[in-house]
Amino acid sequence: MRYGFVLLGIVSAALFGVATPLSKILLRGLSQFQLAGLLYLGAGIAMLPFVTARCRAPLRVRLNAKNAMRLAVAVLAGGCVGPVLLLLGLASARASSVSLWLNLELAATALLGFLLFHDHLDTSGWFGVGGALLAGVLVTAGEGSAGIVPSLLVAGACVCWGLDNSLTALIDSLTPQETTFFKGLIAGSLNSAIGMLVVKSLPAGGLILAALSLGAVCYGGSIALFIAAAQRIGAARAQVLFASGPFFGMLMAVVALGERLTWMQGAAILVLLGSIALMLRARHAHxxxxxxxxxxxxxxxxxxxxxxxxxxxxxxxxxxxxxxxxxxxxxxxxxxxxxxxxxxxxxxx
Structure with a gap:
């Protein structure tokens, strides 16, 4: 196992995790489409210096039909549909509950990777996946239900990101920064345009700047680091590490929103740490x-x-x-x- 890329996966999780409660605050002044668009535009803008820093072969030369299709589906599912579903669920549920439901992304990535993309997990790996899901169940049991509809919306977002994760891990003609740039630019522009059509007014400049900044740091940095990790340790393994993100989100919910942590959540954190340890000891050779x-x-x-x-x-x-x-x-x-x-x-x- 490449432990440097394991660290990238955990940092990616932390950045994305804290974005959920902070997004809850921004939803007070932005629609779901506006915020989704600005977050991904911020992510794309953050990657621009890295994309333009080095001269490479033209994109039309490097991006073959197979990788272009992977990128297009990843942008549509993970950049356009997934963020909107998440924010729709977040608008009517507690930030801590939504953070915990995001553990479903782990199951979606592992299942899609196993069924469609030759992603292999041994017994320790599957126990790691199961433990990460159990951690989410423990906390959800302690929190109570925030509503069926919000949970289904977040689950739908997780399926979109599971597909996105598996596809972007296979794109081998673009750097992680380039993939993040195109995803942010295309998906962010599309959702921002939809937000303008729906709301028909511009949000305050301070809100725009805050959303772009949050997107640059927590989405741009998180996506680029996750892709780098997934390309080196596999999407399913990277996703197990990414499953720690909801717990960073819970901590931010305590700080930013005043939500309380319970003993059940503490137990879930211990289960999650055990799951990550199981995943890291997974071995596969032939x-x-x-x-x-x-x-x-x-x-x-x-x-x-x-x-x-x-x-x-x-x-x-x-x-x-x-x-x-x-x-x-x-x-x-x-x-x-x-x-x-x-x-x-x-x-x-």
């Missing part, structure tokens, strides 16, 4: 073959898969550039990252 592949992503040269030449590009320990892979067959422990999306009919060790 003989497998890598087919020829050319792509771009963050990598280093001590992982058995990157031995290419660095003429004219960065040779720092961790770097990102376009590179190719030749056919190779070997046996080692691995996770379902960009290089290990093979089927698993082979006997597992």
């Amino acid at each position: 003989h497998h073959q890598h087919e020829p592949l050319a792509h771009i992503h963050s990598h280093r040269h001590d992982d058995l898969h990157h031995a290419h030449d660095h003429s004219g590009v960065s040779s720092s320990p961790i770097h990102s550039h376009e590179h190719g892979h030749e056919v190779v067959a070997h046996d080692h422990a691995h996770v379902p990252d960009l290089h290990h999306r093979h089927a698993h009919e082979i006997q597992r060790k």
Whole structure:
């Protein structure tokens, strides 16, 4: 397991978690579509310096049809539909309850990854998934129901983000910053336009600035860090780490909204920590073959898969550039990252 990318996943969770109660405050002066649009526009704007800092091949050259389709579906599901469903649920429910329901994103990502994207989890991994869900159930039991309709709206948002997570983990022709930029720009513009049509008035300048800032830090930073982690440890594993986000949200709800924490929530935090530990000890190894592949992503040269030449590009320990892979067959422990999306009919060790 790559522990540096594990840390990225946890930081991503913390940023996204605190965004929920802070968004609850902004909903006092913004509609759901307006806030969803501004949050993602802020995320896109935050990534602009990283996108323009380096000269790369034109997008039409790097983004093939398969990756373009992945990006389009991820933008529609995770950038347009998901945030609006979340904010619709948040408008009529307690921020702490909504934060806890967001654990459903873990189940959605794991299930979609397993069924559709060759994402593998061993016994420890599935216990980790189950423990993270149990943590959410414990806290929900202590909180009581905030309403069937809000819970269904948040569950729908989690399914959208589960699909988004699995797809963006497979996009290997864009950097995480580029993916976040396009998602923020396209989804943010669309939801902002819908918000203008629905409300037919501009919100106060201070609210716009606050929403853009929240989106830049908590959405832009969170999305980019999550994609970087998911590409290296797999979407399902990254999502288990991301499941800690609701607990950061609960803490922010206490600070910003004055909501109370219960002993049941404390017990749930302990269960979640155990779940993360189970996921981190998951091991999976068998003989497998890598087919020829050319792509771009963050990598280093001590992982058995990157031995290419660095003429004219960065040779720092961790770097990102376009590179190719030749056919190779070997046996080692691995996770379902960009290089290990093979089927698993082979006997597992």
